[in-house]
Amino acid sequence: MHMADALVSPLVGGAMWGATAGLISSCAKKVKAIRNDRLVPMMGVLGAFIFAAQMINFSIPGTGSSGHLGGGLLLAALLGPHAAFLVISSVLTVQALFFADGGLLSLGCNIFNMGFFPAFIAYPFIYRVIVQDAPGTARLWGGSVLAAVAGLLMGAFAVVLETTASGISALPFGPFVLLMLPIHLAIGVVEGLATAAVVTFVAHARPEILAAPALKKSSRTLKPVLAGLLIAAVLLGGVISWFASTQLNGLEWSVKKTSGSEELEISDEGLHSGLAALQEKTAFLPDYGFKSATAKTELPANDSVRRPIADAGTSVAGLVGGLITLAVVGLIGYGLRSRHRNE
Numbered sequence: 635m636h637m638a639d640a641l642v643s644p645l646v647g648g649a650m651w652g653a654t655a656g657l658i659s660s661c662a663k664k665v666k667a668i669r670n671d672r673l674v675p676m677m678g679v680l681g682a683f684i685f686a687a688q689m690i691n692f693s694i695p696g697t698g699s700s701g702h703l704g705g706g707l708l709l710a711a712l713l714g715p716h717a718a719f720l721v722i723s724s725v726l727t728v729q730a731l732f733f734a735d736g737g738l739l740s741l742g743c744n745i746f747n748m749g750f751f752p753a754f755i756a757y758p759f760i761y762r763v764i765v766q767d768a769p770g771t772a773r774l775w776g777g778s779v780l781a782a783v784a785g786l787l788m789g790a791f792a793v794v795l796e797t798t799a800s801g802i803s804a805l806p807f808g809p810f811v812l813l814m815l816p817i818h819l820a821i822g823v824v825e826g827l828a829t830a831a832v833v834t835f836v837a838h839a840r841p842e843i844l845a846a847p848a849l850k851k852s853s854r855t856l857k858p859v860l861a862g863l864l865i866a867a868v869l870l871g872g873v874i875s876w877f878a879s880t881q882l883n884g885l886e887w888s889v890k891k892t893s894g895s896e897e898l899e900i901s902d903e904g905l906h907s908g909l910a911a912l913q914e915k916t917a918f919l920p921d922y923g924f925k926s927a928t929a930k931t932e933l934p935a936n937d938s939v940r941r942p943i944a945d946a947g948t949s950v951a952g953l954v955g956g957l958i959t960l961a962v963v964g965l966i967g968y969g970l971r972s973r974h975r976n977e
Contacts, residue, residue: 635704635789635818635885636729637744639737640898643800644905650796651742657750658723664716666970672856673717674967676843679863680709681721681963682956685728686871687828689922689952693879694820699887700879701821704789706752707782708829711761712836712843715753722749724963728955734917738909747792752785760784769844774833779826786822790814793885803898805889813888821884835862871952875922876945919954923947 639647665673684705691700705725709718723745729735736744764777794811797803836843839859881887882896890896900906918925924947 635744635747635786635793636726636736636883637740637747637793637796637885638898638900639739639906639909640900641793641797641800641803641805641889642737642740642743643802644739646796646800647739647742649742650740650746654723654742654745654749657719657746661716661719662966662970665720665967668714668717671971673713674964674971675856675860677713677717677721677967678960678964679860679867680712681724682960683863683867683870684709684721685725685956685959686867686875686952688725688729689871689875689878689948689955691879691881691883692824693881694817694884697817697820697887698881699817699884700881701817701824701884703825703828704748704752704782704786706749707756707761707778707785707825708832710753710757711765711778711829711833715757718753718757719749720966721963722753724966725959728959728962730913731916732918732958733922733951733955734913734920735922738913739905743793743796747789747796751788751792752781755788756781756785769833769837771834774837775827775830778830778833779823782826782829783819783822786818786825787815790818790884803893805892810888810892813891814884817884817888867956868953871956872949875948875952919947919951922951922955924950 642650684703687703687705689702691702693700704722706718706722709721712718713721726736726741726745726748730738730741730744761777761781764780765773769777791811791814794807794814797805797810798807833844836859839862840856843856843859882890886896889898900910914920923945
């Protein structure tokens with residue numbers, strides 16, 4: 635659901651930037667008040683993991699489209715909603731600035747849609763109610779799927795509302811929403827299963843971590859969990875990304891089905907062109923590859939599985955992106971902890 639700037643007007647984009655900035659400020663205050671040094675390492679490592687996981691697009695059978703994990707629900711389950719929102723904000727900002735994934739004007743929309751709904755609605759009102767404090771296997775898997783589906787559907791509906799309110803693209807509300815919701819329902823099921831799998835791993839390794847958001851203090855080390863997540867991030871970003879589907883993602887697929895074109899024209903003047911020029915300068919690995927590389931090979935229309943192609947640009951993007959995200963989230967976390975100690 636990485637919206638491009640072509641979908642968003644300056645008014646809507648600016649308003650969502652303001653709403654998102656307010657949420658980030660509020661979340662920073664909440665995280666700063668949490669007295670547990672174990673939280674920051676988990677935030678950094680999970681940020682790198684989510685960055686890498688979002689590079690893996692999986693095909694949706696029978697649709698010709700693909701999807702990827704959002705990660706908001708998983709972050710909320712392991713970190714609590716406030717820390718989760720800071721992490722997903724960092725991931726999406728790194729993606730937009732350095733990899734041209736999502737627009738700069740629409741960044742506020744993307745953070746809100748992919749962070750607010752899973753962290754502050756799906757997590758507390760669905761996931762927590764079903765899973766409760768001691769997740770059993772059935773409750774965990776069922777709660778994860780239901781919460782992930784709900785969070786993605788709300789985010790997808792928000793994309794349609796923001797696009798319609800912007801009024802700069804010829805995407806009629808009815809057909810657009812009827813395409814966006816079903817495809818993201820399917821993506822939500824996969825996200826829910828993936829969330830449950832990772833939470834199950836953490837629950838077996840260090841069950842005290844699931845007491846989000848404060849992460850119960852314990853004498854047991856987090857190193858096994860951190861190491862496992864880091865290894866997974868390296869494998870996802872550096873190798874498994876070669877297997878990612880090249881089919882249109884759920885949003886692109888919905889746009890193409892509605893308008894007949896997967897890419898909408900963007901204004902050549904004003905804020906849109908200025909931000910596009912800025913993003914072109916900052917994105918040193920656009921589309922998760924080297925600038926000089928040729929376009930990625932497209933699959934035939936009837937081929938739903940990406941054949942592995944060793945791509946140095948993709949591997950570099952996955953590893954460098956994960957490292958940048960780890961550094962950004964770590965700096966934010968330690969900065970908040972330092973301010974808390976000083977105060």
